[in-house]
Amino acid sequence: MQNNITLQSAKENHELRPLAQKPDSELSLRSLLDMGFTDTQAEQICESVSKFRGGGFTKHALSSLTTLFGLGLNPTSVLKVLQKCPELYTVKESQLQQRIGNLRKVGFVEGSLQRLVVYYPQILTVPVKTIKNVVLFLREKCLFTVQQVTDILRDSPAIVQEDLGQVEYKFQYVYFRMGVKQAEMVKSRLFRFKLDEVRCRHCFLERRGLYETPDKKGQTFIINPKLDSFLKVAQDTFLTEVAKASAEEYSVFQRLMAREWQEEDRHHSRIEADSDDEEVEEDEDDEETSGKSGYRKQRKT
Amino acid sequence: MMAILVDTRLLLRRVKDFRSLMPRRNRVKEKWAATRPKNPPTRLALQHFDATYSVQLGNLWPSVRVALLSERKYGALVNNFSYEAVLANLQAQGCRDFISDTHTETQSCFEQDKAVEADKELGVSMKTSVNNSQQHSALQLSPSIKCVVFPRGDITRFKPARPDMHGLLGYYLMDAASVLPCLALDVQEGHSVLDLCAAPGGKTLVLLQTQAIRFLCLNDVSVSRTLRLKRVLNSYVPKQFLSDEMLRITSFDGTKWAEVESNTFDRVIVDVPCTTDRHSLMEDDNNIFSKSRTAERRRLPQLQLELLLAGIKAACPGGEIVYSTCTLSQIQNLSVVEQAVYLARENHGIHLEVVSLRPLTHMFRKTFHFTPDLQLGEMVVPHLAANFGPIYMCKLKRLT
Numbered sequence: 001m002q003n004n005i006t007l008q009s010a011k012e013n014h015e016l017r018p019l020a021q022k023p024d025s026e027l028s029l030r031s032l033l034d035m036g037f038t039d040t041q042a043e044q045i046c047e048s049v050s051k052f053r054g055g056g057f058t059k060h061a062l063s064s065l066t067t068l069f070g071l072g073l074n075p076t077s078v079l080k081v082l083q084k085c086p087e088l089y090t091v092k093e094s095q096l097q098q099r100i101g102n103l104r105k106v107g108f109v110e111g112s113l114q115r116l117v118v119y120y121p122q123i124l125t126v127p128v129k130t131i132k133n134v135v136l137f138l139r140e141k142c143l144f145t146v147q148q149v150t151d152i153l154r155d156s157p158a159i160v161q162e163d164l165g166q167v168e169y170k171f172q173y174v175y176f177r178m179g180v181k182q183a184e185m186v187k188s189r190l191f192r193f194k195l196d197e198v199r200c201r202h203c204f205l206e207r208r209g210l211y212e213t214p215d216k217k218g219q220t221f222i223i224n225p226k227l228d229s230f231l232k233v234a235q236d237t238f239l240t241e242v243a244k245a246s247a248e249e250y251s252v253f254q255r256l257m258a259r260e261w262q263e264e265d266r267h268h269s270r271i272e273a274d275s276d277d278e279e280v281e282e283d284e285d286d287e288e289t290s291g292k293s294g295y296r297k298q299r300k301t
Numbered sequence: 302m303m304a305i306l307v308d309t310r311l312l313l314r315r316v317k318d319f320r321s322l323m324p325r326r327n328r329v330k331e332k333w334a335a336t337r338p339k340n341p342p343t344r345l346a347l348q349h350f351d352a353t354y355s356v357q358l359g360n361l362w363p364s365v366r367v368a369l370l371s372e373r374k375y376g377a378l379v380n381n382f383s384y385e386a387v388l389a390n391l392q393a394q395g396c397r398d399f400i401s402d403t404h405t406e407t408q409s410c411f412e413q414d415k416a417v418e419a420d421k422e423l424g425v426s427m428k429t430s431v432n433n434s435q436q437h438s439a440l441q442l443s444p445s446i447k448c449v450v451f452p453r454g455d456i457t458r459f460k461p462a463r464p465d466m467h468g469l470l471g472y473y474l475m476d477a478a479s480v481l482p483c484l485a486l487d488v489q490e491g492h493s494v495l496d497l498c499a500a501p502g503g504k505t506l507v508l509l510q511t512q513a514i515r516f517l518c519l520n521d522v523s524v525s526r527t528l529r530l531k532r533v534l535n536s537y538v539p540k541q542f543l544s545d546e547m548l549r550i551t552s553f554d555g556t557k558w559a560e561v562e563s564n565t566f567d568r569v570i571v572d573v574p575c576t577t578d579r580h581s582l583m584e585d586d587n588n589i590f591s592k593s594r595t596a597e598r599r600r601l602p603q604l605q606l607e608l609l610l611a612g613i614k615a616a617c618p619g620g621e622i623v624y625s626t627c628t629l630s631q632i633q634n635l636s637v638v639e640q641a642v643y644l645a646r647e648n649h650g651i652h653l654e655v656v657s658l659r660p661l662t663h664m665f666r667k668t669f670h671f672t673p674d675l676q677l678g679e680m681v682v683p684h685l686a687a688n689f690g691p692i693y694m695c696k697l698k699r700l701t
């Protein structure tokens with residue numbers, strides 16, 4: 001089985017020495033050693049490639065390796081990248097080159113491009129079109145500048161695999177509800193955090209009277225803490241420095257909020273489902289929710 | 302033929318929804334405006350509280366504020382008149398009776414015993430300590446009041462109570478902290494009790510659970526609220542306990558109670574109307590902070606004072622009065638009591654003694670958060686982990 005792979009890869013790679021033509025597992029290891037991998041690294045690669053054997057994509061493994069080397073990564077980084085994201089073995093060389101080219105176009109210069117690939121190799125598995133859409137979305141729907149878009153992709157590349165509807169909701173929550181402008185969002189690395197996390201910390205501060213939504217002119221009665229001062233920090237720091245609350249309070253609050261949002265979602269979906277009826281009402285047979293109107297009296301925020 | 306069958310079935314399904322039988326003009330519909338009013342009453346209430354309570358409570362306010370704005374916790378008052386094994390059922394769900402729980406805790410827990418002793422030692426020189434120990438034993442005498450809550454930090458909700466075979470409901474969901482004024486009232490066998498502002502009936506139910514009251518007089522100024530009180534009583538208490546010899550429900554103006562009868566009752570509970578802090582923050586409808594009710598709100602402390610004075614006059618000499626509110630406001634709590642004590646002495650020659658509720662708060666300090674060092678009375682403040690209250694209570698004893 002192993003032979004198969006080496007045969008295929010050997011056929012493609014003309015630079016390999018004649019020795020590689022022998023259909024032998026030892027030889028494929030050797031070719032990897034020639035690329036600069038250590039013994040153990042080479043074995044690891046062979047092993048992970050063999051896992052993809054069934055897919056029939058193994059012929060791309062070598063081209064992926066060369067492309068990554070072409071980016072200027074050293075063997076250790078290449079191995080790290082492939083361990084983080086073994087799917088890269090299966091991507092066509094032309095696609096890989098295209099995607100790298102696109103990232104350069106988006107604004108990643110040498111150095112930052114390599115750092116991005118090592119930090120989040122999955123970005124090379126995402127089609128060019130998707131990335132273009134994300135960039136367009138950030139530019140047009142959220143009005144980020146070109147530089148800010150690059151910064152967002154650099155700091156939180158996972159955004160390219162998220163649902164853009166959710167991303168937009170998060171952006172609008174932070175923009176309208178919290179009154180935070182784009183520059184500060186980029187600075188605080190907003191898109192690294194889940195919406196619930198952002199919302200929970202914000203609501204906690206708001207209900208404690210430490211955060212206020214600015215009015216039309218951007219004025220508040222109190223000085224709001226900066227987004228990055230309470231988002232980027234660990235929970236302990238958030239509680240002691242910003243919220244000045246106990247961990248017990250926050251843990252209860254998180255659970256309460258989770259339930260509140262769950263109910264809100266259920267309520268909304270119910271409105272949508274019942275939209276042909278004139279009115280939305282409680283399910284009489286749903287004991288879990290009926291008679292809980294007293295509990296549900298929430299402040300409309 | 303098939304079509305007709307299908308139609309009738311559809312029709313039946315429609316009819317099951319009784320609301321569709323109600324004429325549309327009579328259905329209550331919430332206002333669905335495109336824009337909300339600029340300053341809804343809940344917002345006004347919050348601004349008002351921010352201004353007053355941040356000064357009054359200081360560092361405590363943010364934590365109270367977040368608790369007030371989050372979902373409250375309930376306690377389930379176990380209905381002794383119900384035939385179902387309510388308590389066991391609730392305990393199986395993970396709740397505990399916080400009233401009996403403290404008894405065992407203070408008895409079993411070595412550390413706490415020591416703390417209690419230390420407290421007593423400190424208080425030996427003071428006259429109140431005698432009172433304290435007396436109350437300690439007296440409070441243990443009402444084991445029939447059981448109120449279960451979920452443990453600290455647990456946010457599980459109670460299911461709505463179900464009727465038993467006689468149609469009586471198993472438990473009554475209420476703010477667990479509202480049980481405290483009733484416990485503080487310390488009703489003994491054969492007492493006659495007046496509840497000056499009884500509706501909607503939570504506290505009344507607690508008092509009835511003792512089954513020690515010889516005569517209970519319930520009053521509330523609003524007729525619609527007394528009707529609700531009657532409904533609550535009917536769904537929790539068997540008919541024979543609601544006979545005219547044992548119970549009287551009236552709708553007088555409580556402030557004029559002295560014109561009806563005075564110096565009669567052994568115990569009087571005055572649970573006055575107040576700014577109902579938690580409610581005012583949550584509900585825009587009929588909110589006391591709405592612009593149209595400003596005058597009424599400003600008059601509240603005066604009304605509360607009059608009600609308390611009426612309650613004092615209705616108690617017999619030696620009788621005890623508990624004043625309670627569900628607000629954190631000092632003007633509606635301490636000031637009212639202070640003034641009432643003063644006015645009772647000056648205008649009516651009634652001398653009153655403030656009875657310390659420290660033993661009570663000490664007992665329940667695991668379940669509730671109390672404000673430390675209140676000069677007069679005790680106050681439960683909401684906290685996220687124990688989101689009960691706010692409840693203020695102060696106990697007075699008529700000396701003359």
